Amino acid sequence: MKHQQIKALVQVADCGSIRAAARSMHISQSALTRAMRELEEDVGAELLNRSYRGVSFTPAGKALLSRARLILSTLERAREEVRQISGGAGATVTLGITPVLGVTALPDVYKQFAQVMPEAELVLKEGLLTEIIPDLIEGELDFGIGITSQEQLPTELSYTPLCALESRIFGRAGHPLAKARDWSDLQDARWILNLTGGSPGDLLLRWLYAQGLPRPSRIVRCYSPMLMLEMMRRTDLIGFGPGRLIDDPLAGVGVETFAVQPQPPAGSVGIVRMRGMPLTPAAQMMVTLIQRAITSGYGDELANAPPELDEG
CATH class of the missing domain: 3.40.190.10 (Periplasmic binding protein-like II)
Structure with a gap:
């Protein structure tokens, strides 16, 4: 497995086609195609699906692509480290x-x-x-x-x-449910959470289930912290996040901690x-x-x- 082959694989992914990848690497299309064929022979698997519509990656190609990016990044960091040590x-x-x-x-x-x-x-x-x-x-x-x-x-x-890291339930200042003490009062409210595995929202739902407490039934899924905050400031959506963020005089403007008990444990x-x-x-x-x-x-x-x- 050669450096040029690994670089070619990543370029095909980034450029979307063999022709565009060859152009970006300043080599001929036939040379890049040959490099990809040699790489497939080396790993013993087809990496690309070729058709009149272009190329797409096979499952094996997708797996190797992730490692190829890491290899190129590692080599670049090694060069940078040498430059730093050498005073560059x-x-x-x-x-x-x-x-x-x-x-x-x-x-x-x-x-x-x-x-x-x-x-x-x-x-x-x-x-x-x-x-x-x-x-x-x-x-x-x-x-x-x-x-x-x-x-x-x-x-x-x-x-x-x-x-x-202490986290809390919060929503807009003056939210009608801000003083509610029971989780059942929040069950039918609309929430905004990131539910990707391991995310704070995912951990909140797991904690509620483990405690036998009612879980939110209507959730807007959101993957941007800033967008979550803005939606909570301007609507009745309820969220879950770091308490220090809510207490900040700038970031926490327009939101307040809810009184519901118990609150989830610190992460x-x-x-x-x-x-x-x-x-x-x-x-x-x-x-x-x-x-x-x-x-x-x-x-x-x-x-x-x-x-x-x-x-x-």
């Missing part, structure tokens, strides 16, 4: 991060990182765990910070807990990365700064219990 410029750190870190530790971490590595490029991808996992597996991220546990992750990913936020893959010096520096920020006080801020609610 061009350090880049790409991380996926849960939104709650943006209103707590991340601004201070960024300032420190910019002082320590002023020439490094930082790429931030906001997202939930459902976006972080595939990007990690395909090598698009150095690491991610998400709300999860090791049990909820694929075996190729490792998880290092940073701190507990965990931590660092997710590819198992066995070393970080570049710049990425390791970012991890160190994040860990220091959490242990210096932000961890307590994220884990704080909700304030006492006025029963009036």
Whole structure:
């Protein structure tokens, strides 16, 4: 399996056809076709379905494509690490991060990182765990910070807990059900949740089931944290998310914590990365700064219990 063959496979996927892939690689179409045939012979399976409509990937091709992206990304990181060790410029750190870190530790971490590595490029991808996992597996991220546990992750990913994360039920300020104490009062309300496996919404429903409490019956599925917040601010949709996000004077404008009891237990936020893959010096520096920020006080801020609610 040669580097050029792996690169050709990824280019076919990204460009959508062999002709376009050959053009992007500045080689002839016949040369790219030959590289793909040799790759199929090497792995002992057909990778592409070829027809007059173009090409599509077989199940084997899709599986290899995911690994091929990771291989190319790993090679690029290796080059970057050598450049960094040799004193060369061009350090880049790409991380996926849960939104709650943006209103707590991340601004201070960024300032420190910019002082320590002023020439490094930082790429931030906001997202939930459902976006972080595939990007990690395909090598698009150095690491991610998400709300999860090791049990909820694929075996190729490792998880290092940073701190507990207290989450709450919330909706728009003045919501007619905000003072309701019983879960049955919320059962027929409309909710907005991310229900992907391992997501906070999925964990909430699992917890309600385990507790024998009524679960929401009408749910809008949403995979954007910002869109969830906006929909809750402007409608009667009810959601579930980090308490620190709700308490923030900017992010939490127009929403309030619901009084329903019991509230779900705290979850965990931590660092997710590819198992066995070393970080570049710049990425390791970012991890160190994040860990220091959490242990210096932000961890307590994220884990704080909700304030006492006025029963009036």
